Amino acid sequence: MTIDPIQLTADLIKCPSVTPAEGGAITLLETLLSANGFTCTRIERGGIHNLFARWGAGNNGRSFGFNGHTDVVPVGDVAAWTVDPFGAEIRDGFMYGRGATDMKSGVAAFVAAAIDFVADTPPDGSIVITITGDEEGDALDGTTAILDWMRANGETMDHCLVGEPTSPDTMGQMMKIGRRGSLTAFFTATGVQGHSAYPHRANNPVTAMVRLMDRLASHELDQGTDHFDASTLAITTVDTGNPATNVIPAQCRATVNIRFNDLHSGDSLSQWLNSMVDQVADETGITFDLRVKVSGESFITPPGELSDLIAGAVQAELGVTPEMSTTGGTSDARFVKDLCPVTEFGLVGKTMHSVDERVEVAQITQLKSIYRRILQDYFA
Numbered sequence: 047m048t049i050d051p052i053q054l055t056a057d058l059i060k061c062p063s064v065t066p067a068e069g070g071a072i073t074l075l076e077t078l079l080s081a082n083g084f085t086c087t088r089i090e091r092g093g094i095h096n097l098f099a100r101w102g103a104g105n106n107g108r109s110f111g112f113n114g115h116t117d118v119v120p121v122g123d124v125a126a127w128t129v130d131p132f133g134a135e136i137r138d139g140f141m142y143g144r145g146a147t148d149m150k151s152g153v154a155a156f157v158a159a160a161i162d163f164v165a166d167t168p169p170d171g172s173i174v175i176t177i178t179g180d181e182e183g184d185a186l187d188g189t190t191a192i193l194d195w196m197r198a199n200g201e202t203m204d205h206c207l208v209g210e211p212t213s214p215d216t217m218g219q220m221m222k223i224g225r226r227g228s229l230t231a232f233f234t235a236t237g238v239q240g241h242s243a244y245p246h247r248a249n250n251p252v253t254a255m256v257r258l259m260d261r262l263a264s265h266e267l268d269q270g271t272d273h274f275d276a277s278t279l280a281i282t283t284v285d286t287g288n289p290a291t292n293v294i295p296a297q298c299r300a301t302v303n304i305r306f307n308d309l310h311s312g313d314s315l316s317q318w319l320n321s322m323v324d325q326v327a328d329e330t331g332i333t334f335d336l337r338v339k340v341s342g343e344s345f346i347t348p349p350g351e352l353s354d355l356i357a358g359a360v361q362a363e364l365g366v367t368p369e370m371s372t373t374g375g376t377s378d379a380r381f382v383k384d385l386c387p388v389t390e391f392g393l394v395g396k397t398m399h400s401v402d403e404r405v406e407v408a409q410i411t412q413l414k415s416i417y418r419r420i421l422q423d424y425f426a
Contacts, residue, residue, distance in 0.1 A: 102172030111203030152209030211395030
């Protein structure tokens with residue numbers, strides 16, 4: 047039986063799986079994969095539904111893995127959509143719906159490719175498919191839960207492909223061989239409240255916070271590395287919650303987000319932020335509280351077997367060679383990299399998370415062909 051990735055994409059879109067809701071998407075995939083020879087295990091943690099599926103014996107030959115997610119971001123203002131966000135309507139060669147690009151089409155393409163491949167040419171090895179319902183959320187009980195279960199049960203992958211949309215504009219344009227790290231820092235400055243006409247009787251936390259934010263934003267973290275652009279720091283909010291124009295507030299809060307390359311780590315940046323806070327605190331007498339959240343460390347899968355495999359398949363199917371990149375935000379590849387080499391390749395991501403999210407229908411079929419060739423070449 048040949049699996050139609052277009053129909054499977056539509057079926058998945060019709061599942062309203064807004065994080066953390068399963069919406070029927072994991073159940074749909076479990077049913078389909080089980081019916082086609084995959085051994086499936088539901089992994090549930092923290093109210094999140096995940097799926098582990100394996101074809102073949104775990105200790106027989108090489109093991110190729112795929113990681114994807116069926117959860118989607120909220121639709122936002124439904125009235126702004128020109129279609130039903132969960133209707134999977136096809137119009138002018140595009141399929142519309144939340145998750146059409148990110149990333150139900152990618153999941154459908156790989157599942158369809160894997161089922162057809164093992165039916166036609168059973169490989170000397172195994173194929174592992176890991177699907178999470180918590181990629182768009184806090185990611186605490188999604189892919190991390192799957193990997194914890196795999197370690198506890200002796201399950202492995204030798205290499206893994208993550209099916210995120212990776213190309214900015216055209217199909218086959220880019221693959222991701224790494225990702226920048228992400229750190230968010232939350233600052234609270236506490237001073238002494240007072241009347242703005244008598245500033246000498248107060249100690250203004252806003253002045254101190256502005257000084258700190260200026261120093262952070264003016265600092266050059268680095269100039270980039272061989273595989274990464276320069277690290278960036280963005281001030282995302284400075285707030286006092288003060289409606290009065292004649293009152294110096296007692297507190298001021300600010301948030302900073304840093305996207306960092308392999309010259310840094312979450313620990314090294316946390317130490318730098320603390321040192322900058324201490325400097326301004328000493329200069330101003332303001333008390334600072336700093337809380338740091340590291341969403342993921344930077345990582346790189348050096349160009350080699352896995353990237354060559356993907357590039358060769360894309361070249362054979364589309365006649366283009368994808369650029370190797372580390373741009374963009376975070377993905378669940380940041381967790382998979384602790385288990386095995388990982389690279390990302392998928393569709394064009396122009397409309398992901400947007401109103402009227404859509405995927406070019408022809409690209410779903412192209413992606414299935416690329417994924418199937420990857421499997422063929424891997425096990426050849």
